[in-house]
Amino acid sequence: MKPTRDIAALVVAVLALHLGVGAAMSRVQSPSSDGELRLAYAGAPETWPRPDLLPGAAFEEFAPLPPAPEPADNPTTxxxxxxxxxxxxxxxxxxxxxxxxxxxxxxxxxxxxxxxxxxxxxxxxxxxxxxxxxxxxxxxxxxxxxxxxxxxxxxxxxxxxxxxxxxxxxxxxxxxxxxxxxxxxxxxxxxxxxxxxxxxxxxxxxxxRTLKPRSSRYARFLGGQANALNDQQLRGLHLFRTKAGCANCHSGPLLSDQRFHNLGLHFYGRAREDLGRYEVTRNPADVGAFRTPSLLNMNRTGPWMHNGLFPTLDGLVAFYNGGGARPRPRPEQVGDPLFPTTDALVVQRSLTRQEREDLIAFLEAL
The missing domain is CATH 1.10.760.10 (Cytochrome c-like domain)
Structure with missing residues (x-):
């Protein structure tokens, strides 16, 4: 932990002693100003406000990337x-x-x-x-x-x-x-x-296996550089973990749960149909599901989604804010056992315009 974070963590501890642990935790969970938010995120990720998660989410705490793993039968030289x-x-x-x-x-x-x-x-x-x-x-x-x-x-x-x-x-x-x-x-x-x-x-x-994302503001913030994220980006980080719901699928060192999710973009039964994971497993539950990508350096890798449907982060955030896509079966598709259902982790979020801008600022810092 860097010295700046040591000092901030000490302040949090003092607040807990004077205000009571419950009151201090409540204050950290719902910061009401940029100053309180910065204090809430001053320590290591495990001390940050807890993420808001839906049932079924597989969350892993945010962390720097560890050394790249390699198989014993093909060591990297x-x-x-x-x-x-x-x-x-x-x-x-x-x-x-x-x-x-x-x-x-x-x-x-x-x-x-x-x-x-x-x-x-x-x-x-x-x-x-x-x-x-x-x-x-x-x-x-x-x-x-x-x-x-x-x-x-x-x-x-x-x-x-x-x-x-x-x-x-x-x-x-x-x-x-x-x-x-x-x-x-x-x-x-x-x-x-x-x-x-x-x-x-x-x-x-x-x-x-020698490749890795470029250093970013987010990576430096994880490494202890408290001022690496500005106030807007820090608000975006908090939204990412809470109201925006991004952490339901994007967490851990990769900002990915490494699972497969159906966002409703499968175009089932239409010209642009893509059945995703189902083509590998033949499991009806996997129709239209695609792997959660890492978000590290995502500002450099657009357009986004498995079909490149979104050329801008504004459009991408608007899509998730509206709850993704929820296609309805046509009359001839009613009762089709393969007709996909959009993942339950994708729900409407009701972010304000300012909140969407704050979230995009954080995504650009990744």
Missing amino acids: PQKAALGQKLFDDPNLSASGQIACASCHARELGFADGLRTSFGHDRQRGRRNAPSVATAAWATSLFWDGRASTLEEQSLHPIVDGKEMAAELPVVTARIAADAAYAAPFAEAFGTPDVTTDRIARALAAFQ
Whole structure:
């Protein structure tokens, strides 16, 4: 804990002694001024006002990102990560020789691509937004539908997807093996220059595990820099955890519960239909559900949602403030056991214009 927070925490303790623990906690839970709010958030996250949560929420206290986890069978080394970066930037992993992993995950765009949905092989447009991979190392499942559980598995999917890189793994592997510029990097990373599909996947995964979000005002605030968030951003943080309800799904170090939720944007039975997690599990409860993304650095990774539907944070916040989307079945869909129901954690919030602006200010500080 930084000195500034030590002093603030001491003030909170003194208030508790003089006003009584119950009164002090009440004051902290419902700050009535920017000064009281700053005092309430002066300590470590576990001392902050408790979040307002609905039944079914899986909340984990906010915290800095820990070191990236890595599997025992693919430890990250500088040599392996360097090889992975070389492969990540190489369009020879695609059928056309023109599309690289970095085409849809550009460092300059927060390792996303800034498009509603990405263009791939033969300028085909995918149906889903390219999520940032800057936090992929901490994800317990990958892709919007969670179809991959490891980065090693994930790294090969775009290569063979017909709308993305559209290549065949044996062809790609042979092409990389034939490139003399790869002999030394593979030998340095794996001990021999042999190029295999498995080694390509391991190197790509190792590189992605070296990525992390850029430092932000929010990260510095978590680290003890009390003035990193201004008053408006701090009000937004409090709203995020309370009235706005964001913490029902966005919490922990990633600001994600790493679960799957239906926001009503599935377009079930319509031209833009996307069944989400159901395509992986075939569980009717998963129709229209998508993985909760990390919000770290989200100001750099729009447009947002699995289909890139919202190009502005103002529109995104307005959508949640109104309670998400709640499509009703058409007459022929009544009684359809697969017709999705919007998640119970998504409810109308009735934020004022000023509160929405405060919340957006906080989101921009992430």
